[in-house]
Amino acid sequence: MRIIITALAATLAAATSASAQSPGISGDVVKIGVLNDRSSFQSDLAGVGSEVAARIAAAEVGNKVLGKPVEIIAADMQNKPDVATSIARSWFDTDGVDMIADNQLSSAALAVQELAKQRGKITISVSSATTRLNGDSCSPTGFKWSYDTHSAAAATASAVVKQGGKDWFFLTSDYTFGHTLEEQTSKVVVDLGGRVLGAARHPMGSSDFGSYLLTAQASGAKIIGLANGGTDTINSVKQGREFGLTAGGDVSFAGLAMFITDIHGIGLEAAQGMLLSTSFYWDRDEKSREFAKKFAAEMGRMPTMVHAGVYSGVRHYLRAVEAAGTDDGPTVAAKMKELPVDDLTIQGARIPQNGRVFHDMYLVRVKKPEESTGPWDYYDVIATIPAKDAFLSFEESGCKL
Template identity: 45%
Template sequence: MRRQHQLALLATLGAIAGQAQADANGVKIGVLTDMSGVYSAIGGKGAVTAVQMAVDDFGGQVLGKPIKVVSADHQNKADIGVAKAREWFDTQGVDMVVDLLNSSVGIGVQKLGTEKKRIVINNGSGSTALTNKECSPYGVHYTYDTFALANGTGRAMMKTGARNWFFLTADYAFGQSLEKDTSDVVREMGGKVVGTVRHPLSTSDFSSYLLQAQGSGANVVALANAGADFTNAVKQAREFGIMPKQTVVGMLVFDSDIASLGLATAQGMKYTTAFYWDLNNDTRAFSQRYYKKTGAMPTMVQAGDYSSTMHYLKAVKAAGTVEAGAVMAKMRTTPINDFFARNGKIREDGRMVHDMYLVEVKKPADSKNKWDMLKVMQTIPGAQAFMPLSRSECPLVKKS
């Protein structure tokens, strides 16, 4: 028992030392992302660029002290991601961690943030567990989640009369959450899930999975995966002749995916997104600046990285401290109005509520250039897009 007390005391002293270092050296932001794997085009180096842009636009300092950005590749492994975040918190004085592509990593680091009393902003993770059973007083789920994706794309496809669904799912927290949330929508609207198959992250050969989908008789083959897994599955589905006999639907799609597939392959595909670079003058202005630095238009994750970093820094300034509780209080009470969101609000469960968009990929003949890819079919108000608090399992949510 004495040994346990000693270990607890050392952990507490380490956290205090890390916070003191942060107070002395200014604000430090850690970008924890996938730099080289299946999700690297979604976040990766582009996420670091977006965060650095926000820091530079803010002025490079806050409360009279410098703002520093550090980054690391979690390799889509939760143990590596949590270990790096622990090192950042305990020895490098990192105040906030952002991006966190991959839900398993995001959940693990958010748990650590609760323990260490540090702010964790998930932009790349999709699992709704982040604002339900795994919610945190220091956690923010900013850009999208699987409930909003299912609510947007799932409902839109059901309205076309596609009743029988087959799921090809990435076998970890994100894919499982997306499959569940979409299945709930399908069944609620009178549809049926006729089959499901799960694949490991970073799968290159989808042939056996696609043969099962082809033989299922489903109207819809729903891809509950993302990044290179999604694009590889779509390309191989076309090679197998699944399209157009069955409708292949991406439940999480990014602009980088459409650029990789090309409009000839992706045309007509509908999906739900939190951001499109060509939405309005504000999105275009930010995206053109980002393009000049990276040679690509930002994904919704990269745009969310910029927006959430800027919101965090404004909260630090308003709170007059980097102390996580005070900063989170300011982040929750301050509306988010920028190129990414209008009247966005962070709820007590950590969910940042904002509008989502149902989009359709253009035909090649309707596109003016490589990045002129989408037409917006519907704006989904935030109150409709995200899970209502009445259904939340977050212990931080007060039930009436």
């Protein structure tokens, strides 16, 4: 009997010391889940491209951290919050996923971030845009890369107002995202001395915008702020051109949440002259082109700011795991906030306590067809928007951490 107990104790001691010595990688693998819409109308701006971006980041560290493999899995949440949370739950509880990247659709992202917080896991939200992720619903393990509703509002609106576009009308998608965007942008416009003359709130997935454009025109507004997304934005711009609103240069559209894939879909003919803000443009510098080249080799098209954000987020996460010596969520999260973000798309950005990465944004103007050398040569970068102007500071965010 005594022999058995001694042996047991020895085994136990050995097991304990072994786990203390080896780097703490749960399940001997660093597992990253890319969760987004891969099938419905938001699938181009994120979708499979985000998974590819995550793989590019993993390949930069040889698909290994602390001697353990990095595994990337992906799932389609079909743009539905209930699907997103049930996938996240099974990833955390049974599949040993350590971090969820991209985390699309604001309503879904908030739920998944909360779940991750309870489980001590990390989320790196990119395509979801609500500032609540780092505001009243912030989490110690929740991070946000790329644009958000505040950057879309503050950066674009202030730039447009400064250029003389003072009278605004909004085409707003009738749900959380659109309302937040309209509200935040209106505030910026009014603060800078502009006026908001009205708004048309349309159901998501409308195909005809003629009526709204007519209302906008009747209001006398000079700037139509597009607080909608995806196909709705594309159709608004396309039809604005058709109704002669933008042809004479009398009225301009301000794209608040637009991606390069949207411009590709609209075509330069209709989109030319639009002002937008973006956290990434592939043709901005040598490094951004290097990332875009790797991405295009896989996808056959250029990355959006979401793809760049997923790449940067995953890259930074892996660096933090390496530095922390573990994949334990809260420990890695603390390390992520300690280290500067440094990769092909973002250089030297810091992350405050609420997890909102402080990187620069860029104000771009869509090129005229004759200025473009071919597909994806769409933007002129006309200004760099410093992070402090683009994003809410930790104090302003309303995050209590």
